[in-house]
Amino acid sequence: MxxxxxxxxxxxxxxxxxxxxxxxxxxxxxxxxxxxxxxxxxxxxxxxxxxxxVKNKTTVKGHLHNYRLCEDVWTFDVHNAAFKMDGNEVVTAPKVRIVSCKNTESTESK
Structure with missing residues (x-):
């Protein structure tokens, strides 16, 4: 589960x-x-x-201020972040926290 x-x-x-x-x-x-x-x-x-x-791809550029891994959860603090979307739209933010977690879905074969 x-x-x-x-x-x-x-x-x-x-x-x-x-x-x-x-x-x-x-x-x-x-x-x-x-x-x-x-x-x-x-x-x-x-x-x-x-x-x-959500299927769009995004690239992020900025200053990586801090990062950490704790219990399979990555946290990235990015300053002066610029996100470039698939349609070439760019969105900026002075500070962003990105949290990435391990996929927990079962991969068992039936």
Missing amino acids: PIFYEFYRESSIGAALTDSLDELITNGSITPQLAMKVLLQFDKSIAETLAKQ
């Missing part, structure tokens, strides 16, 4: 979901257990959707 990481919860949509769930728990509309199930489904759904539907 694959493991799904929780870092998408820190995205704007993940933060909005978490805030909404906290409000529903506070109002007594849902239980904390149900909120946890919703968050676990969010982790799974967003990871699967991004893996299946």
Whole structure:
């Protein structure tokens, strides 16, 4: 069974979901257990959707300020980053954190 990481919860949509769930728990509309199930489904759904539907390739140039590997998770902090997309569009940012995780899907033969 694959493991799904929780870092998408820190995205704007993940933060909005978490805030909404906290409000529903506070109002007594849902239980904390149900909120946890919703968050676990969010982790799974967003990871699967991004893996299946995002096919664009991007190159990144910038100053690698810091990098680390911890428990099969790479983290790169890039300053003055420039992302070049497939369509030659360039997007820049003063600071970017890139997180890359090991694929946890089973590769067993059936």
